[in-house]
Amino acid sequence: MRRIMVLNSKGGCGKSTIATNLASYYTAYEEKNVTLVDFDPQASSLDWLKARSLALPEIRGINAVKDAVRFQRQTEVAIMDAPARVEGRELASLVKRAETIIIPVLPSPIDIRAAAGFIRELLTSGRVSRHETKVAVIANRVRENTLSYHALNAFLKTLKIPFVTTLRDTQNYIHAEEKGTGIFEMAPSKVWQDLEQWDPLIKWLRSKRSHPDSQ
Ligand SMILES: Nc1ncnc2c1ncn2[C@@H]1O[C@H](COP(=O)(O)OP(=O)(O)OP(=O)(O)O)[C@@H](O)[C@H]1O
Numbered sequence: 001m002r003r004i005m006v007l008n009s010k011g012g013c014g015k016s017t018i019a020t021n022l023a024s025y026y027t028a029y030e031e032k033n034v035t036l037v038d039f040d041p042q043a044s045s046l047d048w049l050k051a052r053s054l055a056l057p058e059i060r061g062i063n064a065v066k067d068a069v070r071f072q073r074q075t076e077v078a079i080m081d082a083p084a085r086v087e088g089r090e091l092a093s094l095v096k097r098a099e100t101i102i103i104p105v106l107p108s109p110i111d112i113r114a115a116a117g118f119i120r121e122l123l124t125s126g127r128v129s130r131h132e133t134k135v136a137v138i139a140n141r142v143r144e145n146t147l148s149y150h151a152l153n154a155f156l157k158t159l160k161i162p163f164v165t166t167l168r169d170t171q172n173y174i175h176a177e178e179k180g181t182g183i184f185e186m187a188p189s190k191v192w193q194d195l196e197q198w199d200p201l202i203k204w205l206r207s208k209r210s211h212p213d214s215q
């Protein structure tokens with residue numbers, strides 16, 4: 001089973017948005033049996049599942065705040081949505097649950113500063129330094145040619161972990177969120193730019209680079 005977590009201790013950077021869209025990708029494009037695991041008491045990912053039409057392929061949800069995280073045997077992909085403000089032991093125990101971690105970062109000075117501290121902490125985790133968990137960052141909610149984006153871009157390029165893609169700020173994610181769907185299940189004529197932006201992330205997830213057995 002593939003286990004992917006979206007993690008950043010900073011609130012509002014797009015963890016649930018990326019997690020739900022990834023669940024939509026694996027369901028709609030790879031036809032995988034997907035379980036979405038929500039570690040956040042706010043339960044945004046589970047709310048997204050509730051809004052999802054029964055006509056769409058089913059995605060199972062687990063409320064990891066209340067229930068034990070037990071996967072059905074047929075589960076092929078587990079997407080995990082982490083809460084904000086995790087650190088210390090709680091962070092270490094979350095990191096153990098996935099072999100791949102995606103960190104979304106917003107282009108704002110506060111978010112960049114917070115991400116620098118968070119990534120520093122994450123990189124000291126034994127699992128990450130031993131390559132037992134692979135980590136990548138993505139820039140989220142970007143408006144090109146803004147000062148903040150240039151600052152974020154420069155910051156992400158200094159990191160020792162891959163900076164795999166940049167997602168733009170668009171209402172498409174808001175529309176998807178409302179309907180319990182993802183950009184991978186919307187009309188390509190509306191979301192083609194977003195699909196293009198997800199492509200490097202999908203390629204990274206499909207490549208050995210995001211699997212712990214590779215260095
Ligand atoms: N690329 C984007 N374009 C436009 N809106 C976005 C984008 N990414 C996220 N958002 C919006 O930003 C808000 C915060 O996103 P989201 O809930 O995914 O963040 P989060 O990191 O899960 O937050 P929390 O830390 O509270 O769990 C949401 O309203 C979401 O719709």
Ligand SMILES: [Mg+2]
Pocket residue numbers: 015016017040044081082083
């Ligand atoms: Mg969230």
